[in-house]
Amino acid sequence: MEKISEPFEFKECIGILKATGRKAASLRELRDILAVVRAGSIYHHTYQYFMRGRFLEYTNDFAQWAGEGLGERALSEELSNIDPYEFRDIEEVRKKLLDVIDGYLGHSPAPREAMAGAEFYFNETVTIIYPAGIRAENLAEFLIAIRFIDINAIYYHFYDARVRLGTNDFSSWFDRMINKPELAAAVSAIDPFMHDLEWIRRYIAGAVEVEVQRDMEMTGGGG
Amino acid sequence: MISRYAGIAPARDLILLRKLGEKLQGKTLLHINSTRAGGGVAEILHRMLPILKEVGIETRWEVLEGDERFFDITKKLHNTLQGDAVTIDEDMWQYHFEVNRKNAERLDLEADAVLIHDPQPVPLIAFKKGGTWIWRCHIDLSAPCRDVCSRIATYCQKYDASVFSVAKFAQAMGTEEFIIPPSIDPLAEKNRELSDGELQEVRDRFGLDKNRPILLQVSRFDRFKDPVGVIKAYRAVKKYNDCILVLAGSPATDDPEGAIVLQEVRDYAADDPDIRILLLPPFSDMDINALQRLATIILQKSVREGFGLTVSEAMWKGKAVIGGATGGIPLQILHGVTGFLVHSVDGAAFRIRQLLNDPEMAAKIGTDAKEYVRQNFLITRHTRDYLSAWYCLENSGKDVIEL
Numbered sequence: 001m002e003k004i005s006e007p008f009e010f011k012e013c014i015g016i017l018k019a020t021g022r023k024a025a026s027l028r029e030l031r032d033i034l035a036v037v038r039a040g041s042i043y044h045h046t047y048q049y050f051m052r053g054r055f056l057e058y059t060n061d062f063a064q065w066a067g068e069g070l071g072e073r074a075l076s077e078e079l080s081n082i083d084p085y086e087f088r089d090i091e092e093v094r095k096k097l098l099d100v101i102d103g104y105l106g107h108s109p110a111p112r113e114a115m116a117g118a119e120f121y122f123n124e125t126v127t128i129i130y131p132a133g134i135r136a137e138n139l140a141e142f143l144i145a146i147r148f149i150d151i152n153a154i155y156y157h158f159y160d161a162r163v164r165l166g167t168n169d170f171s172s173w174f175d176r177m178i179n180k181p182e183l184a185a186a187v188s189a190i191d192p193f194m195h196d197l198e199w200i201r202r203y204i205a206g207a208v209e210v211e212v213q214r215d216m217e218m219t220g221g222g223g
Numbered sequence: 224m225i226s227r228y229a230g231i232a233p234a235r236d237l238i239l240l241r242k243l244g245e246k247l248q249g250k251t252l253l254h255i256n257s258t259r260a261g262g263g264v265a266e267i268l269h270r271m272l273p274i275l276k277e278v279g280i281e282t283r284w285e286v287l288e289g290d291e292r293f294f295d296i297t298k299k300l301h302n303t304l305q306g307d308a309v310t311i312d313e314d315m316w317q318y319h320f321e322v323n324r325k326n327a328e329r330l331d332l333e334a335d336a337v338l339i340h341d342p343q344p345v346p347l348i349a350f351k352k353g354g355t356w357i358w359r360c361h362i363d364l365s366a367p368c369r370d371v372c373s374r375i376a377t378y379c380q381k382y383d384a385s386v387f388s389v390a391k392f393a394q395a396m397g398t399e400e401f402i403i404p405p406s407i408d409p410l411a412e413k414n415r416e417l418s419d420g421e422l423q424e425v426r427d428r429f430g431l432d433k434n435r436p437i438l439l440q441v442s443r444f445d446r447f448k449d450p451v452g453v454i455k456a457y458r459a460v461k462k463y464n465d466c467i468l469v470l471a472g473s474p475a476t477d478d479p480e481g482a483i484v485l486q487e488v489r490d491y492a493a494d495d496p497d498i499r500i501l502l503l504p505p506f507s508d509m510d511i512n513a514l515q516r517l518a519t520i521i522l523q524k525s526v527r528e529g530f531g532l533t534v535s536e537a538m539w540k541g542k543a544v545i546g547g548a549t550g551g552i553p554l555q556i557l558h559g560v561t562g563f564l565v566h567s568v569d570g571a572a573f574r575i576r577q578l579l580n581d582p583e584m585a586a587k588i589g590t591d592a593k594e595y596v597r598q599n600f601l602i603t604r605h606t607r608d609y610l611s612a613w614y615c616l617e618n619s620g621k622d623v624i625e626l
Binding site: 014017018019021022040116117119121125126127128129130131132133151152 | 233234235238239242365366387390391393394395396399400401402403549557560598607608611612614615621622623624625626
């Protein structure tokens, strides 16, 4: 297969967790802390929710706690439908979260407090990014790499990239470097809130495999 | 050493350990705790030091020396920090400090990073000569005795950072606080793979029937581990489901309450031949490993718990674990995914019945549980996190660090 001028350089990232020292036992407390907590903490509980690989019933920590900790399922549903990637910055996400919670507090009976030990703990992370030591010069090499790369690389290139670039790194490379706009569009179309990282890996590998097979058929065996 | 973890631990942990090792190459790291043998901290340090040395960190481990009075005071400190109402008077605080002062004269405290484990050596910060000092708190501070916690906080505030195992164990100490869970070592005797022959030998020695499901709880005979609750759950299950219950723990010769609880458990078990109470000598790591691998379902039905690493040890054997929803157990067991969390005897009985009657679900949970431990609770991740926290402190103020 033809070599590409700019190879895909796989990177990975981890988050080192830090406590902010703030916790909420009730929805009102959650709201009040949410209004003032460092932006990094909101980033951790929304965008970085997907770094854990497997998400639970809802799509961010606030929604998960509202459902699991307080039993407020309707609020969980509303919070789960917030797409943090729609907003320009974290302050806008903060405002949206506050609007939803304020609306809920305004028209619903006061929710119960969380059980002792099940309070919401506001955390934040320092993100450490490092090269995985693997690069793909062409789509066939990419296919092997995506199958075996550490799952955190999928997070970094699929989710973290949305904050950096507004799209995912895979689609960006497929589109710009190997002229595969359809493949790029297929990966961009994955609903980032509905699948875990392993599913995303399998989906991308499957779509790339189809392209590699097609290329080989077109060129009579690749080369 | 690190290469022995290849194919077992996630590759990212090994890559990052080496990269952080390059960044911190030749720097010195000093661990100080209060015992070289016994207890989880010493166990982890024994396993972690060779890894740190291999990645190029010059690591030392020093142990605090103290007399009986000192350790009596620090035991009380430990208990009050976990919520017990015990008075620590001014004389005791002074003695705590004085023993640390004497140790500071004896020990070489110079290092680029110093990791002080638990409250016994916390006053050593007063004798800091340089470097980055981190207080590593392994105990649950979620509901401490306020006065004692405030006093400890006066020491903590002088540290560059503190480290807690779980966010809910942390207190607002006024310094940076990292959350780093503890870990198990997959290569340790307690966790390594065992041969069929080794398993068979243990099965024969303890007379465990090959054809009957085994429920197992490994724990001290301590009311917080609720061994009587486990027997109650087993009895509720037994009505429709044949099984054997194994309660394995060490005899509590130095703990009068342990002996009382053991007797209660024996009385409650009465003469049921299907309840096996196994008293294992200390360091029976291979036997515990084998029992976990022979078990069908493993329980850790604690009503109060620290981190509860026995849960990860059991999950590492690919077993479905039923754990009390307390301490660090919910961090390890994602309810319905990597095990079941329960709040009562009825809850434990219900989940045992579910798992016994649906072996496919039990197998799926066991597989997911092992993978969850692999991703989150192995010693390679733990070591990587210590180095990451240290490196974060050297790059203070940055939310993103690119290596």
